[in-house]
Amino acid sequence: MHFDTKAVHAGVEPDPSTGAIMTPIFQTSTYVQKSPGDHQGFEYARSQNPTRSALQKSIAMLENANYGLVFGSGVAAIDAVVKLLKPGDEVISGNDLYGGTYRIFTKIFEGFGIKFHFVDMNDAAGVEQYVNENTKLIWLETPTNPMMSIIDIKAISAISKKHSLLLGVDNTFASPVLQSPMELGADIVMHSVTKYLGGHSDVVMGAIAVNDESLYKRLAFIQNSCGAVPGPQDCFLVLRGIKTLHLRMERHCENGEKVARFLAQHPEVDKVYWPGFESHPNHEIAKEQMKGFGGMISFTFHEDDMQRSFKVMEKFKLFALAESLGGVESMANHPATMTHGAIPKEERMKVGLLDSLIRLSVGIENADDLIADLEQAIG
Numbered sequence: 001m002h003f004d005t006k007a008v009h010a011g012v013e014p015d016p017s018t019g020a021i022m023t024p025i026f027q028t029s030t031y032v033q034k035s036p037g038d039h040q041g042f043e044y045a046r047s048q049n050p051t052r053s054a055l056q057k058s059i060a061m062l063e064n065a066n067y068g069l070v071f072g073s074g075v076a077a078i079d080a081v082v083k084l085l086k087p088g089d090e091v092i093s094g095n096d097l098y099g100g101t102y103r104i105f106t107k108i109f110e111g112f113g114i115k116f117h118f119v120d121m122n123d124a125a126g127v128e129q130y131v132n133e134n135t136k137l138i139w140l141e142t143p144t145n146p147m148m149s150i151i152d153i154k155a156i157s158a159i160s161k162k163h164s165l166l167l168g169v170d171n172t173f174a175s176p177v178l179q180s181p182m183e184l185g186a187d188i189v190m191h192s193v194t195k196y197l198g199g200h201s202d203v204v205m206g207a208i209a210v211n212d213e214s215l216y217k218r219l220a221f222i223q224n225s226c227g228a229v230p231g232p233q234d235c236f237l238v239l240r241g242i243k244t245l246h247l248r249m250e251r252h253c254e255n256g257e258k259v260a261r262f263l264a265q266h267p268e269v270d271k272v273y274w275p276g277f278e279s280h281p282n283h284e285i286a287k288e289q290m291k292g293f294g295g296m297i298s299f300t301f302h303e304d305d306m307q308r309s310f311k312v313m314e315k316f317k318l319f320a321l322a323e324s325l326g327g328v329e330s331m332a333n334h335p336a337t338m339t340h341g342a343i344p345k346e347e348r349m350k351v352g353l354l355d356s357l358i359r360l361s362v363g364i365e366n367a368d369d370l371i372a373d374l375e376q377a378i379g
């Protein structure tokens, strides 16, 4: 089945009791049993909820995976993955990643005796040097946030397979429309559903997709035991959002390209980070593993000064100055003080995350209006 058809139909069956075409919002905490143990597969809503089950099935299908699990947020999904590990285990993680991921790794799980190595995932041979007998998991994001590097998932999965490690890929920036990590060798695909999957800036949620049954069972056990499950209303909103995911991504890509090309020719702008440029260092990998270059763009000014960027961001009329991304509306973010504020400056500088860098999530408005807004704000 083609992706577009899956987006509209996956996971959703007419409701057996009424024929309702959309899976209802099962706003209930528990289910009545006829006799102890005699029930219809639903006991308690932390463990099972039909609205959630439909969404989990849908996300699994979009990711070409056998199983899906959803969580109360993206970081709750990451939390569940790390809980597969035990004290003494080691993780090799990309060094250019979402600030909240860095925070949960270093500020929460290092305290439980798990060791994290933050390395440059562009260098697959370099990654292998960190593998030892305690290594259990490789974790990467691509495109990376906010530098828009493209990591070669196949090359990293060759290392994870050689050493029998789990490979987890945060697929939030690409969305399942543009990139299918399962096909490239990932064991776990993770999403901040808050972003493109939800798509309308009205839900906070996370998801995991896996193929292996025993891995699924361990993660489902963690989901139920630790309890970071989303409510049925949020699951319903995401089921609705997914139906237009492919159409939204098409426009995000189109607008992203127009905005990136506008910025690249602007005399005040220094660097533009967008994987669609032929001059982007990972352009060839992007072309191979992605179906489009997405709507996420970062850029800097010749004058690397926070105030220069603040002035631009204060002037935006259409771009909303906000954390988050992936919504229908365009957003601008200042990573150094907002999303990546938890990362020490010296770590930021290592990946080139300068003080003047602005990250754009290009929405699905008219591209000419977006470019006019950038033009008046940059001056």
Ligand SMILES: *Cc1c(COP(=O)(O)O)cnc(C)c1O
Binding pocket: 073, 074, 075, 076, 098, 100, 101, 141, 145, 170, 172, 173, 191, 192, 193, 194, 195, 204, 205, 206
């Ligand atoms: C937002 C985000 C997360 C965290 O997700 P939440 O839903 O905010 O908890 C993780 N990874 C990436 C790439 C993100 O953009």
